[in-house]
Amino acid sequence: MSVVKVQGLNLDLEKMSMSPETFLMVRLLEKGKLSVNLGGNETLAAGTIGWKLNAPVSFHSGVTYPWKNLSNFDFRIKPGVFAGFEIRF
Numbered sequence: 872m873s874v875v876k877v878q879g880l881n882l883d884l885e886k887m888s889m890s891p892e893t894f895l896m897v898r899l900l901e902k903g904k905l906s907v908n909l910g911g912n913e914t915l916a917a918g919t920i921g922w923k924l925n926a927p928v929s930f931h932s933g934v935t936y937p938w939k940n941l942s943n944f945d946f947r948i949k950p951g952v953f954a955g956f957e958i959r960f
């Protein structure tokens with residue numbers, strides 16, 4: 872398992888607004904060019920699927936959910952949609 876920094880845009884489906892976000896994520900599973908990642912920042916939990924490109928960049932897409940609402944998961948609260956990238960060295 873490795874920790875990676877992923878930067879991108881999050882679309883909040885509740886407020887219909889976009890915001891730039893940076894997440895620290897743990898790579899849980901990696902198979903070929905695909906990876907499954909879980910992490911977050913101070914306010915949002917995130918789960919993404921990453922795709923390694925031929926350049927030293929991985930593209931990530933997934934969902935976000937506020938940490939404060941995670942303990943009492945309510946299906947009426949819509950998750951966010953995240954798209955971002957990770958620069959690999």
